[in-house]
Amino acid sequence: MPVARPESSGARVIAHVDMDCFYVQVEQRKQPHLRGQPTAVVQYNSWKGGGLIAVGYEARKDGVKRSMRGDEAKKACPQIQLVQVPVARGKADLSTYRNAGSEVVSILARKGRCERASIDEVYLDLTGAAEAMLAEAPPESLERIDEEALKSHVLGLNEDGSNLKETVREWLQRSEADHRDKLLACGAFIVADLRMQVLKETEFTCSAGIAHNKMLAKLASGMNKPAQQTVVPFASVEGLLEHLPVKKMKQLGGKLGSSLQIDLGVNTVGELLQFSEDKLQERYGVNTGTWLWNIARGISGEEVEGRLLPKSHGSGKTFPGPQALKTIASVEHWLNELCEELSERLQSDLDVNKRIAHTLTLHATAFKSSDSESHRNFPSKSCPLRYGPAKIKEDTLNLFQAGLREYIGSSGISTHGSRYRGWGITSLSVSASKIVAVPTGTCSILRYFHGQDQSCCSSEQVKDRFPEAAPSSPSGTESYSGSHPTEPPIKFLKEEARIGGAMPIVDENEINTEVCMREDTCAALQPVDGQDPSCSSQGAHHEFIQETSALSSSGTQCCTELNQNELHMESQAEETGTKYLRPGTRPREQKRKLVKDKGSSSILRLFQNFNNSASQKREHATNIDETQASLSLNFQSTGTFSELNEAEVPKENPLGMPTLGQQDELRRDAWDYKIDEIDSTVFNELPPQIQQELRAWLRPQKRANLPKRGSTIAHYFLPTKNTSHYKVMLYLSCNTILVSMTSLCGGIYTISINKKEGNVHPFKWRVNKLNSSH
DNA sequence: ACGGCTTAGACC
DNA sequence: TGGTCTAAG
Numbered sequence: 001m002p003v004a005r006p007e008s009s010g011a012r013v014i015a016h017v018d019m020d021c022f023y024v025q026v027e028q029r030k031q032p033h034l035r036g037q038p039t040a041v042v043q044y045n046s047w048k049g050g051g052l053i054a055v056g057y058e059a060r061k062d063g064v065k066r067s068m069r070g071d072e073a074k075k076a077c078p079q080i081q082l083v084q085v086p087v088a089r090g091k092a093d094l095s096t097y098r099n100a101g102s103e104v105v106s107i108l109a110r111k112g113r114c115e116r117a118s119i120d121e122v123y124l125d126l127t128g129a130a131e132a133m134l135a136e137a138p139p140e141s142l143e144r145i146d147e148e149a150l151k152s153h154v155l156g157l158n159e160d161g162s163n164l165k166e167t168v169r170e171w172l173q174r175s176e177a178d179h180r181d182k183l184l185a186c187g188a189f190i191v192a193d194l195r196m197q198v199l200k201e202t203e204f205t206c207s208a209g210i211a212h213n214k215m216l217a218k219l220a221s222g223m224n225k226p227a228q229q230t231v232v233p234f235a236s237v238e239g240l241l242e243h244l245p246v247k248k249m250k251q252l253g254g255k256l257g258s259s260l261q262i263d264l265g266v267n268t269v270g271e272l273l274q275f276s277e278d279k280l281q282e283r284y285g286v287n288t289g290t291w292l293w294n295i296a297r298g299i300s301g302e303e304v305e306g307r308l309l310p311k312s313h314g315s316g317k318t319f320p321g322p323q324a325l326k327t328i329a330s331v332e333h334w335l336n337e338l339c340e341e342l343s344e345r346l347q348s349d350l351d352v353n354k355r356i357a358h359t360l361t362l363h364a365t366a367f368k369s370s371d372s373e374s375h376r377n378f379p380s381k382s383c384p385l386r387y388g389p390a391k392i393k394e395d396t397l398n399l400f401q402a403g404l405r406e407y408i409g410s411s412g413i414s415t416h417g418s419r420y421r422g423w424g425i426t427s428l429s430v431s432a433s434k435i436v437a438v439p440t441g442t443c444s445i446l447r448y449f450h451g452q453d454q455s456c457c458s459s460e461q462v463k464d465r466f467p468e469a470a471p472s473s474p475s476g477t478e479s480y481s482g483s484h485p486t487e488p489p490i491k492f493l494k495e496e497a498r499i500g501g502a503m504p505i506v507d508e509n510e511i512n513t514e515v516c517m518r519e520d521t522c523a524a525l526q527p528v529d530g531q532d533p534s535c536s537s538q539g540a541h542h543e544f545i546q547e548t549s550a551l552s553s554s555g556t557q558c559c560t561e562l563n564q565n566e567l568h569m570e571s572q573a574e575e576t577g578t579k580y581l582r583p584g585t586r587p588r589e590q591k592r593k594l595v596k597d598k599g600s601s602s603i604l605r606l607f608q609n610f611n612n613s614a615s616q617k618r619e620h621a622t623n624i625d626e627t628q629a630s631l632s633l634n635f636q637s638t639g640t641f642s643e644l645n646e647a648e649v650p651k652e653n654p655l656g657m658p659t660l661g662q663q664d665e666l667r668r669d670a671w672d673y674k675i676d677e678i679d680s681t682v683f684n685e686l687p688p689q690i691q692q693e694l695r696a697w698l699r700p701q702k703r704a705n706l707p708k709r710g711s712t713i714a715h716y717f718l719p720t721k722n723t724s725h726y727k728v729m730l731y732l733s734c735n736t737i738l739v740s741m742t743s744l745c746g747g748i749y750t751i752s753i754n755k756k757e758g759n760v761h762p763f764k765w766r767v768n769k770l771n772s773s774h
Numbered sequence: 775a776c777g778g779c780t781t782a783g784a785c786c
Numbered sequence: 787t788g789g790t791c792t793a794a795g
Contacts, residue, residue, distance in 0.1 A: 001784055001792075022795095043778065051777045053795095066795095067777050085778095092779065118781070118795055254793050287784085312781065320776040361788090367775095380789055429779085 002251045004290035005301035011180040011234075013130040013187035014123060014304060016217035017108055017195070017208045019101075020226035022120035023054035025204050026100045027083040038062065038077050042070045043085040043092045049074065053085065057226055089337040091317045094119070095345070103202050105308050110197075111190055113306045123214055124194075125304035130186035139185045140175040148192035152210075153224045156236030180234045184210055188231050195229065215300035216240075218250055237298035242270035249295060256288070272296035309353055309435075315341040316363070316429025324367070324424035328401075331425055335362075335396050338430045343389040346432055350387075357432035360385035360392065362399040365427040366407060378407045378425075385432055396430050 019025065023041040028034045038059035042050035049070020062077035070082050086093045101119045108114055113125040139145070149172065150165045157171055158164065171177075172185045187210040195206055209220025211232035219240070220230040232240065246269055247257045260266040263283070264275065272280075273296050281289030294300060315338040325331045349355050361382040381399040386392065408423065 003784070018795095047776095053778070069777085094779075120795075251793070256792085310781065314780060316779060318776075318778060320778095322775080324775090359788095377790080382788065426775090427778095431780090 001256070001285070001288050002291040003287045004294055005303075010127075011183055012212055013126040013183050013210065014212065014214050014217045015126055015187060015191045015208050015210045016117075016214065016221040017122050017124065017191070017206050018221045018225075019104060019120035019204060019206045021054050021056050022101070022204070023085070023097055024056040024083075026097055028056070029100075029203050030096075031083070034081050034083070037081050038064070038079055039081045039083060040064060040070075040073055041085055042073075042082050043087075045070065045082070045084050048072075049082070050084065089340055090334075091315075091337065091341070093341070100202070100204070104198055104204060104206070107198050107201055108194055109308055111194060113304050115305045115307050116309065123217065123304045124191075126187050126190050126210075127183070129190050130183045133186040133190065134182055138182065139189065140173045142173070145169060145172065146189060146192050146196075148196055148229075149189045151228060152188045152192065153228060153230040155220070155223075155230065155232050155240055157233075178234065180212065184212070184231050184233060188229065191229055195227075213298075213300040214302050214304065215250065215295060216298060219244075219248070241296065241298055242268065244269045246272065251291075256284070259284075260292075269296055309349075309355070311435060312431055312433040313342060313345045313349065313357065313435075314429055314431030315339075315345070316427065316431075318427040320426060324426050325428075326424050331400060331428070332397055334428055335400060335430065336393050338428060339393045339396050340389055342430050342432060343387075343392050346385075346387065346392075349435070350438075354438045355435050356387075356438055357385050358434040358436065359383075359432065360395055360399070361431050361433060362396055362403065363427075363429045363431070364400065364403060364425055366404075366423055366425050368407070368423050379403050392430075400428075 024039050027041055028039060036058070037056075038061075039056040040052045040059050041054040042052050044050045047069075049072075052064070052066050052068050052070065052073055055064050055066055055073075059073070059077050059080050062080075064073045064077050064080060068076070073080050073082065086096060097119055101116075104120075105114065105116050105122055108122050108124060111124065111126060111129045115123040117123055150168055152168055152172070154168055154171050157167055171181075172188065174181070177185070191208045191210055195208060198204055198206055205227035207221050207225045207227060208229040209217040209223070209232065210229065211217040211220055212234060216232045216237065220232045223230045246252045246260050246266060249257070249269060251257075252260065260272070264272075266272050266275075272292060275293070275296075277290060277293040279289075280292045283289065284292060317334060317338065319325050319334075325334065346357055349357070359382050361380055363380045364378040366378040381403045383395055383399060386395060404423070
């Protein structure tokens with residue numbers, strides 16, 4: 001349901017850019033002989049010529065419509081060229097179109113905030129660019145103006161329908177024009193330019209609308225197609241909406257729009273004006289009521305989100321009528337196909353955009369022939385997403401079976417034996433959502449997947465995108481890292497397995513160990529001197545902030561770029577990556593080196609080895625094996641969930657990060673463990689490499705260079721059975737060495753190694769919902 | 775018992 | 787929160 005947003009104060013310049021019959025253009029670029037010919041794209045050519053999903057303008061002239069079957073199209077337009085959408089794994093594969101869409105987005109994002117609205121549409125906020133142009137090179141000062149801009153349509157300008165370039169030129173250059181109109185004129189120039197860039201670089205044409213908000217821009221972009229642009233001056237809004245059928249408005253194409261027509265007798269947007277806001281709220285609720293009242297007046301405050309990438313990925317297929325799936329085996333087969341596609345796309349998203357999805361969801365539709373309640377929907381099910389095709393398949397099948405059990409009901413019907421006659425599946429889809437950029441520290445996780453170095457993001461980047469991952473507000477920090485010493489932030493849940501939800505079944509003791517270690521940031525060790533402003537003066541009370549600040553000199557650049565254009569990450573990452581490794585003269589790089597020398601080398605090697613073998617393993621798609629090395633073994637052996645008493649909660653917050661006030665004090669306190677003070681049985685249970693590391697840290701002669709207590713020693717990432725990744729930190733607290741595992745999915749696991757032998761519970765798993773700021 | 779396949783967002 | 791529903795291209 002639409003939701004009202006207040007219009008922001010100043011006039012904005014918003015553009016909506018829409019590709020013309022995009023799939024057709026993509027195919028025509030691929031096969032140039034199709035250019036100029038009536039063309040349509042179809043899928044599943046087998047039945048009645050397939051279904052049309054895109055129709056070129058030449059074919060539209062002959063009355064060919066989307067949603068015709070191929071046969072009908074042939075009838076309407078005998079010369080039509082029907083191109084099949086690529087098929088992979090028995091289903092339509094849209095990746096070529098997705099990729100082509102990305103090409104376009106990467107160009108359109110150059111002049112302002114850009115939001116990818118669909119595979120072939122974007123919104124742009126060009127306010128800044130338009131203001132800058134108005135200040136530096138206003139249209140009236142231009143001697144020659146761009147042909148494409150001249151071809152703009154300006155609503156309300158040529159009422160008779162004539163579109164004289166001269167009147168358009170006048171409008172664009174009128175010096176006494178309303179400030180808002182001048183901004184729109186600048187917008188028209190900018191958009192014309194962008195569209196030409198798109199054409200030049202991709203060979204695709206597009207249409208655009210330029211207005212003061214998204215709604216109007218969207219409306220305008222469709223008014224003159226193909227390959228044209230339309231401007232909506234403020235003064236034309238009322239006239240534009242007056243006779244516009246409500247159904248044409250975005251969000252009113254469905255039931256809501258029908259309700260306006262049927263229940264209120266409103267057929268045009270203008271007719272909506274007679275209803276008070278109260279009246280509309282009364283009928284449609286506060287949000288929708290206000291929204292309707294606003295759009296009737298051309299008001300829409302929705303921001304253009306700076307987002308170039310999709311928020312989710314999905315792969316689905318329908319099995320209509322007789323094709324309905326009736327055995328678990330056939331369902332499994334198709335789920336596997338869908339999962340393979342999904343997995344491929346997830347992997348590519350990770351490779352190219354450095355993003356990880358956290359939730360896997362299965363949707364299905366089904367019928368139940370025999371039963372009375374056969375219309376009950378098949379329930380969607382979701383669970384934490386684990387990477388790798390095999391895992392995704394396994395989890396998806398489990399989700400399906402859970403859904404099926406529920407669907408069939410607990411009426412005691414057994415699904416044993418693969419066939420059960422009562423049900424049929426008519427559609428399946430698997431999707432991945434909750435996609436977040438790999439949070440800082442990410443180089444390690446990326447290397448784990450890639451087996452090579454990659455670039456990092458700045459903390460700003462992460463905070464912008466994932467406030468939950470790096471809370472910037474004190475309260476967020478509080479709840480996450482527990483800076484209130486009086487209030488232990490860790491709550492102990494006994495039912496640990498619940499973390500992954502009921503499905504799929506997880507073995508909470510098992511931790512797969514493809515592991516990796518971030519050697520590439522100074523965050524691995526907090527600087528001893530505490531002098532570096534980037535690492536200490538920010539007083540980072542949160543490890544994300546702390547660790548990323550250290551990256552700023554080389555990391556920021558990359559991230560700034562990433563912000564502007566996520567799609568270009570790959571190449572930029574490489575660039576930055578090389579700079580990164582070069583021994584530098586800048587202080588921060590020196591520090592990086594220092595940190596490295598200081599001593600995580602063995603752990604580094606350990607994880608490096610894991611990396612290598614893990615990535616090789618991935619090639620062969622076989623999983624669990626000897627790469628489940630010592631770490632996992634050790635962690636496994638410790639996975640008992642004994643109750644933990646309050647007394648054992650570390651004095652400081654459980655992540656070991658000092659609060660602002662504590663920080664200075666802590667820094668003065670050297671960490672004074674002796675190796676023998678640590679319960680040896682506990683110590684011995686650590687992975688040997690980590691034992692070695694700790695011994696190194698504890699050597700007296702090295703003390704001077706030791707990390708202060710309360711500081712993070714090292715970070716690792718562990719993909720595990722029931723979540724995609726954990727961030728693992730080894731850090732020192734006042735009484736303990738803690739190995740804390742922060743699940744990016746929402747749990748904090750802590751293993752503490754206590755100083756004194758008397759302390760029971762050498763290893764504890766503490767589970768805490770990551771109950772932070774949001 | 776067919777338009778197929780995707781994405782996004784709001785509600786509870 | 788997960789699950790459901792609407793809407794759109």
